[in-house]
Amino acid sequence: MANDWLFLFPEKVRALLSGLPAHLLARLEEVRVRERRPLEINYSGKYHFLCENGSLTQLPAEAYKPSREDTHRLLDLISNHSLYTMEEELRKGFITIPGGHRIGLSGRTVLSGGGVEHLRDITGFNVRIARELPGIADSVLPYLVERGRQRIMHTLILSPPQHGKTTLLRDLARQISAGSEAGRDGGRPGLKVGIVDERSEIAGSRRGIPAFDVGPRTDILDGCPKAEGMMMMIRSLSPEVLIADEIGRHEDAEAVTEALHAGISVVATAHGKEVAELARRPGLGGLLEHRMFERYVILHRTGAGLTFRILDGQKRGLLLITPEEQQGGERRA
Numbered sequence: 001m002a003n004d005w006l007f008l009f010p011e012k013v014r015a016l017l018s019g020l021p022a023h024l025l026a027r028l029e030e031v032r033v034r035e036r037r038p039l040e041i042n043y044s045g046k047y048h049f050l051c052e053n054g055s056l057t058q059l060p061a062e063a064y065k066p067s068r069e070d071t072h073r074l075l076d077l078i079s080n081h082s083l084y085t086m087e088e089e090l091r092k093g094f095i096t097i098p099g100g101h102r103i104g105l106s107g108r109t110v111l112s113g114g115g116v117e118h119l120r121d122i123t124g125f126n127v128r129i130a131r132e133l134p135g136i137a138d139s140v141l142p143y144l145v146e147r148g149r150q151r152i153m154h155t156l157i158l159s160p161p162q163h164g165k166t167t168l169l170r171d172l173a174r175q176i177s178a179g180s181e182a183g184r185d186g187g188r189p190g191l192k193v194g195i196v197d198e199r200s201e202i203a204g205s206r207r208g209i210p211a212f213d214v215g216p217r218t219d220i221l222d223g224c225p226k227a228e229g230m231m232m233m234i235r236s237l238s239p240e241v242l243i244a245d246e247i248g249r250h251e252d253a254e255a256v257t258e259a260l261h262a263g264i265s266v267v268a269t270a271h272g273k274e275v276a277e278l279a280r281r282p283g284l285g286g287l288l289e290h291r292m293f294e295r296y297v298i299l300h301r302t303g304a305g306l307t308f309r310i311l312d313g314q315k316r317g318l319l320l321i322t323p324e325e326q327q328g329g330e331r332r333a
Contacts, residue, residue, distance in 0.1 A: 157296075
């Protein structure tokens with residue numbers, strides 16, 4: 001079912017969302033439920049409040065305000081009626097549910113030893129809706145393949161949050177794993193892909209089975225910390241390409257380095273607007289300083305859509321793909 005994520009919501013909120021026009025519902029990215037405050041949605045980077053009659057508004061006073069019953073019911077639904085089993089997720093401040101949908105939580109933190117032990121009095125929810133966009137990597141992938149089409153170059157994808165990094169990464173995994181037939185781009189063999197899916201967002205696995213198409217030769221470690229998962233993959237699953245989302249810690253950088261030294265290609269994402277920003281981060285700075293990555297893909301969202309900018313390992317521009325060009329225009333360096 002295309003919009004099965006609607007059943008995450010309590011009946012009143014679900015009815016309001018279901019009443020949205022089909023074209024808008026298909027582009028919905030976030031639903032923000034805040035107890036006794038305006039119900040907000042985000043589609044294509046545009047934010048609106050949702051009124052009780054189903055219309056959209058920019059005026060908070062006109063919006064539907066979810067009740068305590070709504071938020072309690074929502075928490076019950078997303079935790080599958082068993083909140084105590086999700087202590088680790090509550091400590092991190094988010095829950096990932098089957099289908100790869102990620103729900104950010106806000107409320108009162110309970111501290112222990114100076115750190116967050118878990119959340120209580122949860123009254124805020126940011127439901128990020130995961131979607132497949134097959135083909136979104138079509139323009140990007142040829143620039144990540146080494147001549148001879150036998151190896152994927154070490155690649156870092158970066159953008160601010162909610163700009164499509166994970167969606168692009170998911171389609172890259174699918175295409176790299178599947179390969180391509182002769183005639184489309186000269187032919188490219190499928191490669192063994194290993195996905196370390198710490199937040200269960202890339203593959204959206206449920207009981208080990210991916211909800212999204214991530215390719216026929218892909219193995220997944222679901223819910224596994226990235227650094228540990230990459231080392232497990234290297235030792236036991238012999239991937240040719242390792243894929244991970246949102247790297248940044250020292251241990252992530254060490255695992256990436258180990259993979260590169262083992263001859264395994266790495267395709268990963270990180271938060272940031274420009275490569276120069278990453279050089280100042282303790283975890284990623286060393287990787288950039290030693291030119292571990294051979295390609296950088298920078299995503300930028302505008303009102304017109306998504307722009308891709310591809311740089312080589314020395315940060316020289318190779319390609320700029322604008323939203324208009326994705327729809328049939330020319331590409332330029």
